Amino acid sequence: MSNSNNAKKAAEFTAPGVDNKSAQDTVALLDDRLVALLDLQLTLKHIHWNVVGPNFIGVHEMLDPQVDAVREMTDTIAERIATMGGVPLGTPKSIVDRRRWDEYSIGKGLVTEHLVALDKVYNGVNADHRKAIDKLSELDPVSEDMLTGQLGELEQFQWFVRAHIESSSGELKN
Structure with a gap:
């Protein structure tokens, strides 16, 4: 069997008590979230390296803990994909192809x-996490709970970002 086939080969089992169809649907949802968070992690680091101007240091230092937390989220999702019998793919080409x-x-x-721009990125990531949570409520409560916890952190990170672009009257710069 070629190496590319091995990369896509799913296990012939899933978590006990989860039927194969639910496991496949769960893996598909988690895969989408994995791609989003891998992309977010890289985007956060890119911004960390390229942000300039007033308040540079505060933003520069705010982003590294977000990178670390999102990296942990990707690891958790990848391990859940494997638990469900899927194959977590995190190579650069596979991320770009699935984005x-x-x-x-x-x-x-x-x-x-x-x-x-980062606020808009968080809008997309967080809205899609919320949609996945809704679908996972019927498929796999463990994955639903996992994403719910992550969404709480992601929404807090977005609040940190918004605090820098919010006016005193509560309007966001766009």
């Missing part, structure tokens, strides 16, 4: 420019 959104387009940029 459903546009590439982050800002290189070196001002704090506000990056944080407005």
